[in-house]
Amino acid sequence: ACQNTPAAKEERKEAKDDASIVVYFSATGNTKKIAEDIAQLTGANLFEIEPATPYTKADLAYDNDDSRVAKERTMDDRKVELKTVDVPDWDDYDTVYVGYPIWWDEAAYPVASFVKGKDFSDKVVYPFCTSSSSKVGDSATKLEDLTKTGVWFEGQRFAADASIEDVDTWLNEIGAE
Numbered sequence: 001a002c003q004n005t006p007a008a009k010e011e012r013k014e015a016k017d018d019a020s021i022v023v024y025f026s027a028t029g030n031t032k033k034i035a036e037d038i039a040q041l042t043g044a045n046l047f048e049i050e051p052a053t054p055y056t057k058a059d060l061a062y063d064n065d066d067s068r069v070a071k072e073r074t075m076d077d078r079k080v081e082l083k084t085v086d087v088p089d090w091d092d093y094d095t096v097y098v099g100y101p102i103w104w105d106e107a108a109y110p111v112a113s114f115v116k117g118k119d120f121s122d123k124v125v126y127p128f129c130t131s132s133s134s135k136v137g138d139s140a141t142k143l144e145d146l147t148k149t150g151v152w153f154e155g156q157r158f159a160a161d162a163s164i165e166d167v168d169t170w171l172n173e174i175g176a177e
């Protein structure tokens with residue numbers, strides 16, 4: 001059969017799209033926006049990592065040593081209780097985009113808690129983050145170290161107010177579209 005008919009191409013695209021998911025945490029909406037852009041551009045599904053107790057504005061005050069994030073930062077085991085780590089049809093996904101804000105040069109703690117509990121075997125993982133100014137640094141490889149499964153690509157950093165065009169450029173680079 002001819003593999004390059006428009007119909008065959010469309011079929012492949014659909015099969016590919018069906019097998020991608022964007023898993024993300026976002027405390028103030030910046031990472032959520034990028035996650036939604038990825039979903040829009042690739043057709044991937046979305047799964048939001050939600051802490052059992054959401055972070056309030058006061059919880060996120062990183063200049064206050066008594067704030068929730070500041071306290072979590074000092075804990076050896078920064079485990080954040082999550083609503084659930086059960087992603088519907090997890091085993092069916094081949095490609096997982098993992099999105100997070102940078103917190104003190106690392107992935108926001110709920111994402112580390114999520115990744116620890118998941119099996120990424122047979123999956124390709126594209127980490128991405130948003131930050132005010134920090135680079136992705138070793139935030140993504142630290143997540144990879146927590147799971148030891150899956151093929152993890154280099155993490156991509158976006159500015160907090162990155163546009164869908166920026167996201168499109170990245171997706172083209174990694175050949176996801």
Ligand SMILES: Cc1cc2nc3c(=O)[nH]c(=O)nc-3n(C[C@H](O)[C@H](O)[C@H](O)COP(=O)(O)O)c2cc1C
Binds near residue numbers: 101103
């Ligand atoms: C606790 C905390 C720590 C942060 N640490 C950094 C940092 O080290 N470097 C940086 O560039 N931005 C830092 N930021 C800013 C966030 O990374 C940035 O606002 C991000 O886009 C937030 O994403 P969100 O809206 O999805 O939560 C920090 C924000 C918080 C709340």
